[in-house]
Amino acid sequence: MGRYGTSVGMIVHEEQPFNAETGLASLTESLTATDAFYVRGHGAVPEVDPGAWRLRVHGAVERELDLSLATLREAFREREEIATLQCAGNRRAGLIAIRDIPGEAPWGPGATGTATWTGVALADVLALAGPLREAAHVGFEGADVSQEAEPAQRFGGSIPLDKACRHEVLLAWAMNGEPLQPVHGAPLRLVVPGYIGARSVKWLERIEVRSTPWQGYFQNVVYRLLPEDGTPGPGAGMPLGLVALNSDVLSPAEGDTLPAGPVEVRGYAFAGGERYVARVDVSIDGGTSWSQAELLDDLGLWAWRHWRITVDLAPGDHEILVRAWDSSAATQPEHEAALWNPKGYVNNARPRVRVHAADG
């Protein structure tokens, strides 16, 4: 077993704080096993005593709340959602290949995963607190203190009140039917389907209903999309929120040698926001012609969609190229070069995998 109960198949980017991505083999499962699910943390995993733990709800509300886990579980209706989490830094390695991004981990395709989450709707808790007229955003703060932040501070972020009032946004205590693991935010985490992973605050302790977005480091400086020549700083660039349409090839792997003839290509696509994956196309001739892949298990609006297709490869070198389409008719940008940004976020360029087909 790896650290924090994670499986040994994970690709560890950093030991302290622990950061690791899911290996390709585990990404092919429609639900990601908990022990293989990627871990992204900006500070050490905090030790939280679930018995003493309280969730404070305050700010622009009629009634402040101070809830124990037992109260949360008894007073509100339990809900379950299948949702994909995806870090904004997923596939950063492809941007680093264009130009280096010092100080940021070279995440491959595995800074994403899909799980069943169980808890209560944030909306139900907010309804009890009663947002005031000026309420427009809901902020969240975890128990972990990040030394990466300037100044060092707890991890936090906010989402618009409209989204916070949607039934799919959960305060979750279970993942894949098991109590939440400490590394994934126990005793309670937020899960914001359709939004970048950074908004799904782990080790949640405080909810602040606000008139303005969160001003903390992880929303005001980090997780922002800067222009190519931009300099990270407070308020620079645009805050990331909704996940952009993305996909990746899971098999074959880059550099594989395969027997020539029919080859099965598999991957995932995730639309983000409230969009769904409408179509996935695959090309083996550099994008001149495309064939439609078969979309596999439909796990609902908040989850990725796996796909497969069989292509016929003649002996020689090939590049397999993929483009997903979402329900807003958007497709993926052609190349990483046009997407490079100083923090290395939102690489959603069409994935390419080079393989060699050997004459059998």
Ligand SMILES: Nc1nc2c(c(=O)[nH]1)N[C@H]1C(S)=C(S)[C@@H](COP(=O)(O)O)O[C@H]1N2
């Ligand atoms: N408290 C806290 N919550 C957090 C983070 C963190 O560092 N601290 N990282 C965020 C980021 S950037 C991502 S992508 C997801 C990752 O969730 P996971 O580690 O359970 O996969 O958690 C988010 N929630």
Ligand SMILES: [Mo]
């Ligand atoms: Mo993230």
